[in-house]
Amino acid sequence: MSEPKRITTPLTDETVKDLRIGDSVLITGTIYTARDSAHKRLVEALDRGERLPVDFNGQIIYYAGPAPAKPGRPIGSIGPTTSYRMDPYAPKLIANGLKGMIGKGNRNEEVIAAQKKYTAVYFGAIGGAAALGAQSVKKAEIVAYEDLGPEAIRKLEVEDFPAVVVNDAHGGDLYKEGMATYQRS
Amino acid sequence: MRKLDVKEVTAAVRQLCIDANVYLGDDVVKRLKQSLEREESPTGREVLKKILENVDIAKEDQAPLCQDTGYAVFFVELGQDVHFTGGDFSEALNEGVRQGYKDGYLRKSVVSDPIERKNTGDNTPAIVSIDLVPGDRVKIIMAPKGGGSENMSEVKMMAPAAGVEGVKDFVIDKVRRSGANPCPPVVVGVGIGGTFDKCAQIAKKALLREIGSRHPNPFYADLEAELLEKVNKLGIGPQGFGGRTTALAVHVEVHPCHIASFPVAVNMQCHVSRHKEIIL
Ligand code: SF4
Numbered sequence: 001m002s003e004p005k006r007i008t009t010p011l012t013d014e015t016v017k018d019l020r021i022g023d024s025v026l027i028t029g030t031i032y033t034a035r036d037s038a039h040k041r042l043v044e045a046l047d048r049g050e051r052l053p054v055d056f057n058g059q060i061i062y063y064a065g066p067a068p069a070k071p072g073r074p075i076g077s078i079g080p081t082t083s084y085r086m087d088p089y090a091p092k093l094i095a096n097g098l099k100g101m102i103g104k105g106n107r108n109e110e111v112i113a114a115q116k117k118y119t120a121v122y123f124g125a126i127g128g129a130a131a132l133g134a135q136s137v138k139k140a141e142i143v144a145y146e147d148l149g150p151e152a153i154r155k156l157e158v159e160d161f162p163a164v165v166v167n168d169a170h171g172g173d174l175y176k177e178g179m180a181t182y183q184r185s
Numbered sequence: 186m187r188k189l190d191v192k193e194v195t196a197a198v199r200q201l202c203i204d205a206n207v208y209l210g211d212d213v214v215k216r217l218k219q220s221l222e223r224e225e226s227p228t229g230r231e232v233l234k235k236i237l238e239n240v241d242i243a244k245e246d247q248a249p250l251c252q253d254t255g256y257a258v259f260f261v262e263l264g265q266d267v268h269f270t271g272g273d274f275s276e277a278l279n280e281g282v283r284q285g286y287k288d289g290y291l292r293k294s295v296v297s298d299p300i301e302r303k304n305t306g307d308n309t310p311a312i313v314s315i316d317l318v319p320g321d322r323v324k325i326i327m328a329p330k331g332g333g334s335e336n337m338s339e340v341k342m343m344a345p346a347a348g349v350e351g352v353k354d355f356v357i358d359k360v361r362r363s364g365a366n367p368c369p370p371v372v373v374g375v376g377i378g379g380t381f382d383k384c385a386q387i388a389k390k391a392l393l394r395e396i397g398s399r400h401p402n403p404f405y406a407d408l409e410a411e412l413l414e415k416v417n418k419l420g421i422g423p424q425g426f427g428g429r430t431t432a433l434a435v436h437v438e439v440h441p442c443h444i445a446s447f448p449v450a451v452n453m454q455c456h457v458s459r460h461k462e463i464i465l
Contacts (some may be wrong), residue, residue: 016332022228022426024228024231026352035375048254065210065252065253065254065292065294066252066292067249067252067254067266067291067292068291068292069250069290069292070248073255076246076248076249076290076292077249077251077252077254078248078252079252079253081253081332081333082332082333082366084366101271104333104364104365104368104425105333105364105365105366105426106364106366108257109414113262124365124424124425124426125423126235126236126239126364126369127236127251127424128236128238128239128251128331128368128455128456128457129235129236129239130249130250130251130252130253131239131242131243131246131248131249131250131439131446132238132239133239133252134246134248135242139244142312149289149293149304149306150210150293150294150304152375152455162235164228164424164426166426171209173367174426174427175364175425175426175427176227176426177427178228178420178421178422178425178426178427179364179420179421179422179425179427180418180420180424180427181420181427182225182226182229182420182427182428183418183419183420184429185418
């Protein structure tokens with residue numbers, strides 16, 4: 001595996017364009033968690049022409065709902081949830097300035113097209129390695145939709161959060177390429 | 186007749202919920218290590234290393250392996266000579282879930298109504314299947330089931346003419362289409378036969394079998410080996426990033442079925458293949 005690229009949030013177009021499928025990255029800075037219910041509310045707010053509770057310009061959304069934090073810890077175990085459930089909402093958020101998403105699993109054509117058009121990147125994190133995942137989260141606070149419990153939007157301060165570029169802004173798809181490389185008949 | 190206070194059930198279930206979510210079985214760890222040795226993809230090896238590292242950190246921190254601490258699924262083998270005292274068995278079991286998920290800082294992932302989708306706040310109700318068996322003991326198996334892998338599962342009512350080739354095509358296609366969604370490397374539970382519901386249940390029970398174990402019937406043992414080999418030729422690899430370790434195991438369970446029917450179920454399980462049991 002190539003040496004990981006260190007990137008910081010917010011992401012610029014230059015940073016995003018520089019990322020290619022298969023790149024390992026270490027992310028430092030602020031990222032936001034949001035899952036199904038939060039996405040539904042965000043997009044409904046956009047449809048009504050309202051301002052979002054969080055400014056996602058240049059930001060990364062992590063599709064994740066953590067386990068509760070133990071006393072003295074910023075967060076409980078945290079890892080990615082399956083991304084396709086956010087596909088109906090993601091293009092709209094990308095069109096509104098979102099630059100990155102972290103999750104697991106395939107995205108649909110619309111999301112990939114929006115990534116190309118507006119220069120955004122999709123990272124895969126390791127599903128199920130969530131006790132490890134919690135170690136790169138230094139701070140966490142709920143910033144919106146607290147009533148959603150594990151699905152509330154959290155602002156995370158992360159340090160060297162490990163992820164792999166799955167869909168880059170050039171239309172590349174690691175899931176397809178990776179499978180083609182290691183397929184045997 | 187042996188009397189058993191349901192308080193014992195609550196205490197045992199509380200601990201099972203925590204232990205199942207924190208400690209991965211030795212059989213899974215062993216297979217993950219073997220896979221790491223064999224994996225050809227550098228990214229795949231990195232992923233497997235991190236998965237193994239996660240197992241150690243979870244143990245050390247007493248933290249759940251995965252943030253999705255699952256739906257609380259139970260298989261109970263109830264000795265017919267057991268007489269429960271002190272209350273309602275089902276309520277006592279659910280109380281154990283409530284306490285375990287709270288005290289273990291586990292995520293509550295159950296909504297009370299599938300359409301309204303309001304979190305029940307304590308991860309109840311559990312899903313419990315009870316088999317009545319001879320004896321005066323109670324065996325309780327707890328298997329937290331994550332949503333990501335459960336969502337990639339399927340039951341298909343095939344035509345009997347499809348035969349074993351039909352089963353192979355269905356299973357392999359299912360794994361292929363699931364891609365990275367169920368957090369590979371996966372364990373694949375396959376149920377063949379029974380009724381629509383029985384088939385799904387034996388597919389789930391297949392996930393409880395020790396990794397490395399073979400089906401007692403040589404025909405199905407060979408089928409398991411063939412399916413595992415074929416699945417691992419798909420190239421999906423750890424987390425779908427490409428590689429040779431797509432599945433850790435394929436387990437097949439079979440049941441007699443109706444002359445007109447040929448149900449086949451695939452229950453997908455992620456590498457966090459969790460289950461713990463206790464005998465009371
Ligand atoms: S599929 Fe398994 S490893 Fe992946 S997020 Fe769900 S419970 Fe965790």
